[in-house]
Amino acid sequence: MSLLILKNGAVSFADFLRDHAKWLRGMQWIIVAAYAFLLIVPALLPLPGRTASVFNNLTVFAQFAFWGIWWPFVLVSMPLMGRAWCGWFCPEGMLSEWASGHGRGRAIPKWMRWGGWPFVAFSLTTIYGQLVSVYQYPWAVLAVLGGSTLAAMLVGWLYGRNKRVWCKYLCPVNGVFNLLAKLAPWHYKVNEDAWRHPERRTETINCAPLVPLRHMQGASDCHMCGRCSDYRGAIQLTPRSPEAEIVRVANGDGWQTALIVFGLMGLAVGAFLWSASPWFVVVKQAAATWLVNHDVYWPLEQNAPWFLLTHYPEVNDSFSWLDGSVIVLFIVGAAVCLGGPVFLGLWAADKVLPPLRMPGVKDSSGAPIAKASRGIHDMALGLIPAAGAGVFLGLSATTLTLLQHEGVSIAWASALRFGVLGLAMLWSMRLVWRITSSRTASSGSRLNALLLVALGTIPYCVAWALFFAVW
Template sequence: MRTQGSMKIKEETAEEPVGADKAGNCRRPVIDPVIELTPGSTARPLAGLSGKVEGFLVSHRARFGYVHAFMAVVFLALVAIPVFFPFPADDDTALTNLQLLARFIVWGLWFPLMFLSVVLFGRLWCGLLCPQGALTEFMSKRGLNRPIPGWMRWKGLPFASFVFITVLGQLVGVRDYSLAALEVLGGTMLLAALTGFIYTKDRRAWCRHLCPAGPLLGIFSRLGSAGIDKNGGTGTSAACPTFINTQTKTASSNCIACMRCVNPASESTLRLKLRRPGREIEEIGKREPDIWEVLFLLGATGLALGAFYWTESDMYTLYRDFLGNAFIDLGYGSLIGQSGPWWVMVNYPWAGETFNWLDFISIATFMLGTMVAVMGALLILLISSALIPKEKLEYWKRAASAGYAYAPVALVSLVLGLGIMLFEPLGSFGKLLPAALFAAGAIWSVYLAVKIQGPRPGVLPNMLGIGLVAWLWYSVLF
């Protein structure tokens, strides 16, 4: 019988690259922090656009820290400063009120562009622009350097983090109130800093194991037109900040494109490669399909739908009334009519909006119930789709591979839902463009389903699932 300690050692060994110790720390030097092409280099230059982009990023790799610091300062300013300014009046706009301006930048630009960027650049946003990732790595250089505990390595933990942050954000009004944004977004910044300070050195334990958005960005990055891949043979040994074994790397989901494993002076190095968008998912059978990623994608889709439906659908109103009557019948009418503190639920009487405990319970359970219902329906269809195999793969690997077809329609729907304020000033064109993007995402998902499973009967349940997701999002977005 294995002890818990031996299990931890085995897990750490499986994901550690050569050049790292058991605590997840780099035995430096592995590669120089900045490697530049020299006239005497024997490496064959990579032709075309990818070579130019790679050369630019590698030659400026030592300056990434300045970009990290700038983005961290900007993000903290957007989250913290608006708290000290007046709440917007009814006739205020983003040009006359700082809270509205910060809200537009964070929710209308920052997050939609973050998700959309992965289609073009992979997770370069995480490696170059993300303030939380930069902060956790900065703190890890000065921290306690403790090994990552076994509980943090549980693959379901990022999904639990996503569920908690998403539900909390809806309950406290994170998109509408500056104090709530400071609580949720500033709180995750603090957690990222603490995680980096406590665990490992020169790594990003937060990004790999705790970030609520990381796995979703990782799944969508498989759609990306850029990726760091092996250049034939085995990849160069490098201490990856997200704990990827660079010598066996075939997937993009955990790669943040930090360029540390790219060494233009070596023939066996990993290289930046441009590819057709979605190609990695088309080849997902040999690109490390992960059932946990698919479960995250399905669950996140259901939870996001719940977050939109409770504000737009009559179903929520009926559900809330049902719960209210049930609590009154049980004798809890006075309790559920009371309100809680602002950091637990919306409580801004001066703004004309206050939640009570009935709102708290009904919103949270409605979102979680929607997540379970959507996730359960999609899982049934996905399992049915995987029963008729195209290839001789393990069953769960077939199911995982088929599940990645949901990525495009989920990505486009999420971006449209978060960035809807971008289209409002465009008039009739602002309605046509989102509809066109939405249709493109749904068609792309259908295309990927056929590419993954082939034009066989087994793809039909997956098609139904894609249609269900598209219909649910269409109903709430349009």
């Protein structure tokens, strides 16, 4: 009964969204105005002094709005609501679609369809953000967010017609949102029979993020705009188990694995941890000593422009070339040292399980085709809750720092952080356990695989424990 109410409510809500697209667009323009204001105006103001606070300084307010609230809670919204952020609120996606409606309408080039962009764009943006201190300085925010928005508009203007080509292929967080939305408890479900025999709504609709509607199986690519609600009488917003897409649809691939394992569980952790790590200081001092002993001084100079490395001498905060190099080394090192064991754990788990059977696909002898490599990738999807929780906790560190600066006690934060990470790890292990059931019925083999995956995540957990409790 309650499921029926939920289902009917979801359908009505999706129809409401579909029928009020103009309201949605109006709200998006208001968000664009607020976004542009918080992006541009702080960059025109002097840097805030020591006593500046969220309540009396626009720059600090914008910092809190962007990095303390907006970014961490956009991430949280993905497993709760799917990519509703992208379809309802994102100023960048909306501007890209708007520009696409007034642009050249060219075909999407082949290079843009490369599957590695989500990983590469996320990695480069994460590293660049750290080099220019994007969480601290409005010019850096303008370079990172503003640059991304301009690129989104340019891509929209050049390619597609009323489409979100940027969001689909190049947005630096598209891959992360795509992964987290797999956990959403609702999605637009396609009824194949109804699609083949449509009774209503057969006129063409515009799915801006280019989702192949008929074959849509999950929530990963969908921006939840509602335009396709009831299309051909076949598509409905439908509640589902948050585990359904990962366990039943899966479809992991190498680039998604790279993003989960080396991106979210490696590189992103390094980006959050370097500034708190005593190891960073040790490596930097050792390198500086070596350089001085060899009469090489230029890497110690702090003369890089602000858009390459942090450079704000007026507040005594500038990076030398050595600082920048060691930051990159630390972040890439974290990707290898934390992501490497996770990947090894998945690889070993895949080895102790029988080869993956692809239902319905047979080889020439009539036996189901074994595709061991996708087995790793499907299992990696089970780590999405752990990886997503890590990124949320890292981002919320900025929220906590800003709250602390406002005089709010954060004594409760450690327990909450360990709790969130612990629950996310448990959820991930449960997902991996369920995924292994498609490989074998043997509980022993499944348990071995689960243990190997769990072992691989130990350095990742230790890194967060150091950050929360030791450093």
